[in-house]
Amino acid sequence: MKIQKVNANNQAKVYALLRQAFTGSQYEVTLVEKFHQNKRPIHEWLCLHRNKAIAYIAFSNAFHGELLCGLHLGPMAVHPEMQKQGIGTELMNFALRQPEIKDQPLFVLGSPVYYKKFGFQLCQQPVCPFDKNNAHFLSLRHTPSQPFTIGYEAEFTVASMATSKPANNSGKKQGQRKGRR
Numbered sequence: 001m002k003i004q005k006v007n008a009n010n011q012a013k014v015y016a017l018l019r020q021a022f023t024g025s026q027y028e029v030t031l032v033e034k035f036h037q038n039k040r041p042i043h044e045w046l047c048l049h050r051n052k053a054i055a056y057i058a059f060s061n062a063f064h065g066e067l068l069c070g071l072h073l074g075p076m077a078v079h080p081e082m083q084k085q086g087i088g089t090e091l092m093n094f095a096l097r098q099p100e101i102k103d104q105p106l107f108v109l110g111s112p113v114y115y116k117k118f119g120f121q122l123c124q125q126p127v128c129p130f131d132k133n134n135a136h137f138l139s140l141r142h143t144p145s146q147p148f149t150i151g152y153e154a155e156f157t158v159a160s161m162a163t164s165k166p167a168n169n170s171g172k173k174q175g176q177r178k179g180r181r
Contacts, residue, residue: 001054001087003094006044011036013053014046021056021077028075031159032058040153043071043100047091054082055091059100062107063151064126070105070142072152092118105142107150112138126150 006014018029035042040060047055055078059071078088095101096118108115109131112122120138127149128137 001090002048003045003091004048006046006056006058010046010048010053013048014044014056017046017053017056017079018075018077020079022075023080026162027159028077030162031075031155034155034158035060035153038155040155043095043098045091045095045098047087049082052079054079055087057091057095059095059104059106060153060155062105064148065151069126069150070107070139071101073106073108074110076110089117103141106140107142108138108140109136110138112136 004010014032015029018032019026022028032044034040035058042058042060044056044058046053055076057073057076059073061068062070062072076088076092078091106120107123107126107128108120109128112120115138118140120140122134123137123139123142123144124134125144125147127147128134129149129152131137
């Protein structure tokens with residue numbers, strides 16, 4: 001098993017994996033395609049086994065108004081035939097150790113049971129616009145401050161308008177940014 005950064009040579013494998021992992025939803029593949037088309041700064045890795053894509057993880061910018069406040073985790077996917085074998089856990093642990101990830105506040109919309117094993121905790125602040133009552137919105141290394149609604153890159157809106165519905169599992173240093181939702 002080999003984990004590598006995503007590049008132009010393996011993007012097609014990422015898209016194919018997302019289609020297989022999220023059957024019935026085009027949201028995740030549309031989101032990642034739009035990130036790539038728009039050259040959005042994302043951190044992403046692909047796990048290969050015998051040159052076949054078996055897992056993927058991505059992190060995109062999270063915003064408090066116009067300021068970067070951390071990263072969103074998602075999408076994360078494991079090939080259906082490879083699930084329940086620890087591959088997602090291995091990829092997550094790998095990503096959380098990477099220099100561009102390890103010190104950043106992280107946010108994810110997903111299963112509290114799954115993400116809590118990596119240290120994520122349910123958070124009431126910031127407010128996630130995709131999760132009523134923040135019941136599935138978690139954070140890691142985030143110190144709550146004044147109330148605000150967390151912002152996402154514009155591609156999240158574009159992907160949701162281009163597809164039927166998002167799946168429930170989303171995902172740099174502080175500064176300015178453009179194109180947010």
